[in-house]
Amino acid sequence: MNLYLDAGILCALVVLLACPFSKWLARASWVTRSPRAAVALWHSVGMSATLATIGAGLCVASERFHAGFVGGVGELGEGVASGHPLQGLGLPDALGLTLAADVGVVLFSVVGVVILRTVLARARHRRLLNLLATPSQSRAGTLTLDHPSPVAYCLPGIRPRIVISSGTVGLLDQAELTAVIEHERGHAHERHGLVMLPMTGLTEPFRWIPYARLAPAEVAGLLEMAADDHAARRHDSTSLASALVAMSTSAAPPRCAFALASHDVNARVHRLLGPDRISRTAAATTGLLCAAALVAPLAVLFSS
Amino acid sequence: MAGLGELERRVMDVLWGSIGKPLTGREVADQIPDRAYTTVLTILDRLRRKNLVERSTEGKSHRFAANASRETYMAELMVEALGSVKDRRAVLVRFAAVVSAEEAVVLRQALEALPDEPGRKKP
Numbered sequence: 001m002n003l004y005l006d007a008g009i010l011c012a013l014v015v016l017l018a019c020p021f022s023k024w025l026a027r028a029s030w031v032t033r034s035p036r037a038a039v040a041l042w043h044s045v046g047m048s049a050t051l052a053t054i055g056a057g058l059c060v061a062s063e064r065f066h067a068g069f070v071g072g073v074g075e076l077g078e079g080v081a082s083g084h085p086l087q088g089l090g091l092p093d094a095l096g097l098t099l100a101a102d103v104g105v106v107l108f109s110v111v112g113v114v115i116l117r118t119v120l121a122r123a124r125h126r127r128l129l130n131l132l133a134t135p136s137q138s139r140a141g142t143l144t145l146d147h148p149s150p151v152a153y154c155l156p157g158i159r160p161r162i163v164i165s166s167g168t169v170g171l172l173d174q175a176e177l178t179a180v181i182e183h184e185r186g187h188a189h190e191r192h193g194l195v196m197l198p199m200t201g202l203t204e205p206f207r208w209i210p211y212a213r214l215a216p217a218e219v220a221g222l223l224e225m226a227a228d229d230h231a232a233r234r235h236d237s238t239s240l241a242s243a244l245v246a247m248s249t250s251a252a253p254p255r256c257a258f259a260l261a262s263h264d265v266n267a268r269v270h271r272l273l274g275p276d277r278i279s280r281t282a283a284a285t286t287g288l289l290c291a292a293a294l295v296a297p298l299a300v301l302f303s304s
Numbered sequence: 305m306a307g308l309g310e311l312e313r314r315v316m317d318v319l320w321g322s323i324g325k326p327l328t329g330r331e332v333a334d335q336i337p338d339r340a341y342t343t344v345l346t347i348l349d350r351l352r353r354k355n356l357v358e359r360s361t362e363g364k365s366h367r368f369a370a371n372a373s374r375e376t377y378m379a380e381l382m383v384e385a386l387g388s389v390k391d392r393r394a395v396l397v398r399f400a401a402v403v404s405a406e407e408a409v410v411l412r413q414a415l416e417a418l419p420d421e422p423g424r425k426k427p
Contacts (some may be wrong), residue, residue, distance in 0.1 A: 125384060128377050130309045131316050147378060163385070183391040242415055249387060249408035265403050269411050273418060 003059040003069060007096070007304050013296055017049045022211040026218050030272060034283035035225040037290070039195060042215050042222075044290040046198070049211065052297035053103045059301070060096025064088070069304050098187035114201025122193075125155055133163060142181055144169070150247050154184040155191020168247070176243035179235045185186025192223045221264045228268055229278065241272040308347070311339065315347045319357065319370040321367055326367035 022045065025031065031038035055069075062072025076097075087098075133143035142162045145151070150167040154160055162184040164177075172180065187193070199216040206212035231240050248265045271277055318335045319327065333344040348368050351357040360367050403411065 121384075125381065127356070131313050132354070132374065132378055132381060134313075145378075145381065145385075147382060149382060149386060151382070153385055165385075238418060245411045245415055247410075248403045249411065266407060266411065269414055273414055288423050 003063040003072065003304060006016070006069065006300055007056040007059040009300050010052040010059065010297060013300070014049045014052045017045050017293065018050075018209050018211040021045065022214050026214040030279075030282050031286055032222065032225055032267065033276065033279035034286055035229065036190075036285035037224040037283045039219050039222045039226070041286050041290050041293070042219050043195075043198070044293040045214060046211065048297055050103065050107060052300075054100045055099070055301045057096045057100025057103065061093045061100065064090065064093055069301050100101055103128075110205050111198060111201055115197050118197065118200050122155060122157060126157060126161065129155065129161055129163065133161075136164070139164070139177075139181060141185075152180050152184060152247065154187040154193070156187070156196075157189070160188035160191075160193065162188060171246055172243050173241040175236070175290040176246065178242035179231050180243050180247075182231035182234045183227045183240060187223070188228035189230065190223075191228060192227065195223060196220065205239060221267070224268060225271060228272055230273065232277070237277070238273040243270050244269055244272070308350075311336075311343070311347050312351060314373075315344065315351060316370060317378065319368060323370070323373060326369040328365050328367055329361045332368060 025038075025041065025045070031041070058073055058076070059069060062069065062076050064074045065072040067075060129143060129145075133145045136142045136144045142164050145163050145165045146166040147165045148167060148170075150171045151165045152163070152168050154162050162181060164181065168180070169177065196216075196219065199219050202212040203216050228237075228240060231237075244265060314336055315332060318332050329345045329348060330341065332348065333339070333341040336344055348357060348359075352359055352368075356371055357368050358371050360369070
């Protein structure tokens, strides 16, 4: 019945998930054999750590009621509802409440602001595309941008836009071009822009947390692999791999370091050319880890 | 709504074709003969609200000009598309990042090691 003990277990779970587990997951190459499940796992780890932190704060704050977690939080809620939330509050209770409230408010406001900025930037990009890109006659559902740099991308949104520059059309042969468009359709179809949204903006304010540093880049890389799989199912993986090599080796020289991103390209090409791109075992294992990550904090909270 | 986007593009093309010389609504409409004058005015107003077109008043008539050149907007798109900005705000999902010269050699070798398939371009 000791909620302080539960709070300790939850804090240990947060540290475990955000530090060693995240580092391990970022290094685990087998998860790339089921990229979509791996993306779900990164999200589950983030949700579980957030839940556990808020839960730990609430545990500390409601220990004084000696009514277990559910009862204690209930009494805490009654105090808030009756207008005396701070009545009888000692130092540990206050600290616990502060932790729970701060994590909730800071996380959701910081991430919320970045999400809003991203959505606005996407809207501006879409407005400019409407003026500068023309719907392609030969490739249905894509926009052509008249520019010599080889670029191909998907602008997420309610109606995602797939943009191919004239430089790309000149660089790739027909099979490669089809593969690239299928890859972008994968992003559009599986709503990768939406999947990526909660991850955007985590890195900069929370650089000191391994999860926040690793998860956005890892999820972005895994989503590329998921889109590669979408294209490989409908087209062939060799064309996609050769398109990837052509595009990544011929674009204009970068102005800043791309060490991380180039590592992604390398991994993707070798994955596309390799024998075992997808594995059901990897998907099942990842799914189990997802469930375990989500159930762990809830089990601790509701067992007391 | 797709028709509106198409029309906005045509109006901007007219304004971009007359950089440094703002046009009256009538002059813009004259270059888009298949659309009514009032339609063109509506489009100009929409573009003005989107901050893409600015309006100046000379006596009784309004004149319209593009806020920035086509090249400026294109550059803005390409900065995001090529990802040469520092922030990884994930505005868009791009197909491939640029790799270093050494990595390019390794990647090409990986492709060349594959057995030849008909229809595949030799790297």
